[in-house]
Amino acid sequence: MAVIYLDNQATTPLAPEAFDAMVPWLRDNFGNPHSPHVMGRKAAAAIEAAREQVAALLPKDGRVIFTGSATESINLALGAVRKMSGQGRNQIAVADTEHAAVRDTALFYGLQGFETRLLPVDEHGLVVMEELEACLGAKTALVGAMLVNNEIGTIQPVDHIATMAHRSGALMLCDAVQGFGRIAIPEQADLIALSGHKIYGPKGIGALWVRNGIELPPLIHGGGQEQAVRSGTLSPALCVGLGVAANICAERWEEDMDHIRNLADRALGLFGDWTVNGSVDQRYPGNLNIRRDGLDVARLMSEVRGVAFSAGSACASGSGRPSHVLAALGLEAAQIKSSIRLGFGRYNSIEHVEQAADLINQAAENQLS
Numbered sequence: 001m002a003v004i005y006l007d008n009q010a011t012t013p014l015a016p017e018a019f020d021a022m023v024p025w026l027r028d029n030f031g032n033p034h035s036p037h038v039m040g041r042k043a044a045a046a047i048e049a050a051r052e053q054v055a056a057l058l059p060k061d062g063r064v065i066f067t068g069s070a071t072e073s074i075n076l077a078l079g080a081v082r083k084m085s086g087q088g089r090n091q092i093a094v095a096d097t098e099h100a101a102v103r104d105t106a107l108f109y110g111l112q113g114f115e116t117r118l119l120p121v122d123e124h125g126l127v128v129m130e131e132l133e134a135c136l137g138a139k140t141a142l143v144g145a146m147l148v149n150n151e152i153g154t155i156q157p158v159d160h161i162a163t164m165a166h167r168s169g170a171l172m173l174c175d176a177v178q179g180f181g182r183i184a185i186p187e188q189a190d191l192i193a194l195s196g197h198k199i200y201g202p203k204g205i206g207a208l209w210v211r212n213g214i215e216l217p218p219l220i221h222g223g224g225q226e227q228a229v230r231s232g233t234l235s236p237a238l239c240v241g242l243g244v245a246a247n248i249c250a251e252r253w254e255e256d257m258d259h260i261r262n263l264a265d266r267a268l269g270l271f272g273d274w275t276v277n278g279s280v281d282q283r284y285p286g287n288l289n290i291r292r293d294g295l296d297v298a299r300l301m302s303e304v305r306g307v308a309f310s311a312g313s314a315c316a317s318g319s320g321r322p323s324h325v326l327a328a329l330g331l332e333a334a335q336i337k338s339s340i341r342l343g344f345g346r347y348n349s350i351e352h353v354e355q356a357a358d359l360i361n362q363a364a365e366n367q368l369s
């Protein structure tokens with residue numbers, strides 16, 4: 001039996017259009033995009049066209065830097081604090097519910113002489129504004145808040161947070177990995193990270209949008225590619241795949257969202273016996289994080305092999321660590337262990353959701369009866 005894939009926050013399948021666009025760059029056009037001859041220039045032109053396709057979904061007053069992943073984009077972006085520390089700003093504040101790419105990197109800086117604060121969230125997963133206000137000051141270098149949470153789907157009011165950060169002279173980093181190509185990108189953020197494999201593009205490529213005027217120290221030293229901050233030969237195939245994937249998201253914007261909403265509505269009806277973790281309203285509908293008290297999710301996952309879904313985030317379940325996001329909402333350890341995450345995507349059908357709900361609900365009933 002084919003596995004029903006409901007783990008679209010972990011990764012998405014490659015869009016056929018992106019695959020088709022990548023093939024010639026893998027098979028025929030092998031020129032180094034940084035070579036001055038005709039083959040190199042052709043590859044460079046394809047990369048610049050892809051950059052424009054990605055930029056089309058981002059604010060106008062900035063530049064796009066290609067990277068190997070969103071994690072790399074975030075590491076590059078957080079390098080900004082090294083420049084800020086020269087101005088006496090050595091404090092970093094990020095939401096407690098950030099993905100490890102932001103949270104752990106911010107905590108790493110905390111071991112390097114910076115002061116890192118994890119901002120608490122309320123039971124919906126929204127940053128507590130009074131806490132943010134209280135922590136902002138003349139020493140704040142950077143505030144980090146993600147657009148859509150990868151575990152619970154909560155949409156943060158990023159523009160509002162950015163305005164507060166700017167009032168204190170700090171930069172705002174937005175991890176937009178789970179929102180880019182699906183919901184509007186905040187206009188006020190200064191640094192925006194995204195990833196190819198979450199928007200039906202290839203794995204191994206991400207990008208960082210940087211507001212004009214912001215200088216970043218290089219993350220990778222070498223030949224000076226990518227505006228001298230990220231050296232190394234770019235892969236035209238990966239850039240083209242990301243560009244086409246972004247373009248398809250733009251073209252199918254409403255169609256995709258309508259489809260995701262339909263899948264989510266159906267799922268909410270089918271999982272009526274479960275409790276939603278996080279905000280019910282302020283969320284991206286493609287993410288459904290739910291729990292049933294008393295359930296052993298590790299057992300459930302081994303029993304429901306026909307559905308690919310997640311316990312907390314893919315990273316958290318891979319490491320065996322309990323989800324720091326669910327813990328930040330105030331959930332008890334037992335509630336965290338009884339939570340699952342379903343992620344709906346463009347290539348899922350209503351039948352997928354119905355079949356998966358049957359299998360999951362049946363296994364849950366067997367366990368709890």
Ligand code: PLP
Pocket residue numbers: 009010068069070071072099101146148149150175177178194195196197205206
């Ligand atoms: N940020 C968020 C919110 C994510 O969901 C992920 C991936 O799970 C990342 C960052 C890291 O992205 P990448 O796999 O491109 O490094």
